[in-house]
Amino acid sequence: MLVSCSALCAQTPRYEVKRAAKPIVVDGKIGGDGKTGAGEWAAAGKIDFGFPWDFQTGAKQRTTARLLWDDEFLYVSYDCDDTDITAQFTQRDDPTYRDDAVEIFINPVPSQIAVYYGLEMNVRAVLYDYFAVNAKHFLKRFQFDGVQLAADIRGTLNMSGDKDDGWSLEVAIPWRNFEERAARPTPGTVWTANLNRWDGTEPNRRLSMWTDPREPKPWPHKPERFGELVFVK
Numbered sequence: 001m002l003v004s005c006s007a008l009c010a011q012t013p014r015y016e017v018k019r020a021a022k023p024i025v026v027d028g029k030i031g032g033d034g035k036t037g038a039g040e041w042a043a044a045g046k047i048d049f050g051f052p053w054d055f056q057t058g059a060k061q062r063t064t065a066r067l068l069w070d071d072e073f074l075y076v077s078y079d080c081d082d083t084d085i086t087a088q089f090t091q092r093d094d095p096t097y098r099d100d101a102v103e104i105f106i107n108p109v110p111s112q113i114a115v116y117y118g119l120e121m122n123v124r125a126v127l128y129d130y131f132a133v134n135a136k137h138f139l140k141r142f143q144f145d146g147v148q149l150a151a152d153i154r155g156t157l158n159m160s161g162d163k164d165d166g167w168s169l170e171v172a173i174p175w176r177n178f179e180e181r182a183a184r185p186t187p188g189t190v191w192t193a194n195l196n197r198w199d200g201t202e203p204n205r206r207l208s209m210w211t212d213p214r215e216p217k218p219w220p221h222k223p224e225r226f227g228e229l230v231f232v233k
């Protein structure tokens with residue numbers, strides 16, 4: 001039987017996570033001009049975020065994410081163009097997604113979509129981390145162990161009268177955090193993930209991301225639409 005291909009047939013993306021040549025220095029600085037990812041991020045491929053919801057009124061500002069790995073850590077970096085950098089939340093597990101923030105959702109067992117991990121980090125490098133159940137219950141008492149996190153601001157925080165350049169963020173996540181679900185990846189291992197960014201202030205917000213969840217409203221929690229992370233040498 002022929003099944004007509006709706007938008008839901010659209011493929012989710014695949015990204016090769018390469019090995020870091022040496023441990024990443026987590027200082028929030030990506031190196032070079034950020035856009036080129038020179039220095040320690042030079043080996044990593046780029047993920048440019050898309051804007052799935054045209055009816056949102058926030059500015060469409062560029063985000064480039066990169067991932068690398070080694071024996072100890074999964075590394076993620078984000079480079080964000082941003083003319084107005086804002087963030088209010090300062091405590092672990094605050095709702096950082098209401099600020100200028102970037103996120104990664106990680107599913108180490110792609111054969112199921114019932115549970116995954118979330119890290120949502122604002123431009124102050126404040127972490128909201130949780131274990132997600134049915135893309136609906138976010139158990140924030142789960143705490144990632146040994147995460148290194150830093151942001152670098154090219155502009156002024158919470159000062160709207162001037163024009164900022166942007167900000168970047170680096171995070172290193174120890175593999176032991178996933179040990180109840182999966183062993184540390186080896187070359188060829190496939191996990192799934194999505195990477196997102198919340199930008200702007202109400203009412204002019206904008207959600208951009210790697211893989212489009214194909215949801216009518218801005219909502220990133222759609223594990224069946226996560227992209228594939230393929231760990232390579």
Ligand SMILES: [Ca+2]
Nearest residue numbers: 084085100200
């Ligand atoms: Ca902003």
Ligand SMILES: [Ca+2]
Nearest residue numbers: 129140142143
């Ligand atoms: Ca937590």
